[in-house]
Amino acid sequence: MSATEYRYALEIFREDGTPIGQVPVSVDFEAARECALFAGMRRNSLAIDEITGNSSILPLWHPDDGRPYLDGFRVAFDGEAGETADDFTGGFATDYFRPAARKASVGLVAEGRLKEGEHFRFRTLAFPAPVGGDSAAATSREARDVSPPLDLRETRLADLMEGALTSGTVDAEDFPVFLPSRVLEEVRELSRGAGAHETGGFLVGHLHRDASLPEIFAEITAQIPARHVISDTSRLTFTQATWTEAQGMLDLRQRGEQWLGWWHRHPCREWCKNCSIESQRVCHLANDFFSEHDRQVHQAVFSRAFNVALVLNDVAFSDATYSLFGWRRGGMEPRGFHVLAGRSVPAS
Ligand SMILES: [Zn+2]
Known part of the structure; x- marks a missing residue:
């Protein structure tokens, strides 16, 4: 052609x-x-x-x-x-x-x-x-490296859907993503000790295919905290040491998990501390906010179409909330996900 x-x-x-x-x-x-x-x-x-x-x-x-x-x-x-x-x-x-x-x-x-x-x-x-x-x-046409083939497990989507709670709106265009409530709790716990700084980690798990539908979906099974990061109140940067240690932790788990994305905390309570609680409630930073720096990190490190980013919105006016972001037509958009509530994911 x-x-x-x-x-x-x-x-x-x-x-x-x-x-x-x-x-x-x-x-x-x-x-x-x-x-x-x-x-x-x-x-x-x-x-x-x-x-x-x-x-x-x-x-x-x-x-x-x-x-x-x-x-x-x-x-x-x-x-x-x-x-x-x-x-x-x-x-x-x-x-x-x-x-x-x-x-x-x-x-x-x-x-x-x-x-x-x-x-x-x-x-x-x-x-x-x-x-x-x-x-x-x-740049509009190039012999690119072929993306590595997807590592897929054959699983019925209905099996994971059973008992899962949906958070936000999962657009028909978005592939299904499952997050165990245990991982969400760990993210919240780790964020608690972080003070005014951004903190974060990685999301690992499996990609599944249900050939009968057909559909591909992601099951996040664990988070790995990122250490040796450079962080301040508004950005988080992973270093070579971060990657080396995280890869070591993933290898130790021996569960055949792959990198599915990352998470980080937005210290909204810190960003907005000079504003009234009323204006913090309606601040665009408090919910579904993905900064230009976040986008650049995601594009550089998590460029596969199935890579997602979880943000914990640490706000002063309520319990922390979660926003999940994923690729949609080449851009990063907030998207819904399914919570595997109270279910412990069997170690394979
Ligand atoms: Zn951010």
């Missing part, structure tokens, strides 16, 4: 619609590829061994304005026979270009064309790249 390569640009506007300029951007499509691949595997439409590792990004042109304006894009995979499998997510919106827009805005601020902190809007454009391609266009 020979797909056209594209270069991407953003048209930046002030909030009142005044154009500021057009900025070329290089876009990382890895998260979109990974999401589309996982969506295909969940629905059994795509077996990992059918994928040669090549995929193309296909622009979806704006219905009214047409080329070069984008409404979004699709990911197309090359099959073994050179056929193209379709995108199983139904496509990506131009929201996907938001991180690129944020980066572009930094340059515009440096040039004095945009004020620091000024809100802006953007439109996304795509242009066919010259034949032979330049480096920016090459």
Whole structure:
């Protein structure tokens, strides 16, 4: 298959619609590829061994304005026979270009064309790249390393669902995630001793497949505290020593668990201590808040489509609450999960 390569640009506007300029951007499509691949595997439409590792990004042109304006894009995979499998997510919106827009805005601020902190809007454009391609266009199609095959156990989804309590809304687009209440309690206990600092750890467990549905789902079985971290009140950074020790602890468990994600605590009571309890209750930091730093950590370390992030919201006005975040169409979104209440997960 020979797909056209594209270069991407953003048209930046002030909030009142005044154009500021057009900025070329290089876009990382890895998260979109990974999401589309996982969506295909969940629905059994795509077996990992059918994928040669090549995929193309296909622009979806704006219905009214047409080329070069984008409404979004699709990911197309090359099959073994050179056929193209379709995108199983139904496509990506131009929201996907938001991180690129944020980066572009930094340059515009440096040039004095945009004020620091000024809100802006953007439109996304795509242009066919010259034949032979330049480096920016090459990012839209590349011979990526094939993602390692998923380590799946055959399990009936109904078996885990039985007696599980649902927390939040599990969107049909989100794969099911199960968390034992014991892990939630451990996270709360560990957070209690952390004072004003962010604290965190890792989530490990198993990926299951129920071929009769078909569906893939995650069962978190344990958390591993992260030590040797660099933390202050607003961010948590894992170090090489953190990873070495956590890997050692996972190996010691000998349960065949894999890394499914991470957890960390937001010391909201600390962040908001100068505000009234009434305003803390409605503060956006108190619930389902995932910072830009959190997103960067997740993207760097937990880039697989099944990787999730649990946040403990340590608030002053009530008991701590939990927010779970996962990949949705290439972005990190709050999502619901299922609590395996009072059930001890058998050690295998
Ligand atoms: Zn955070």
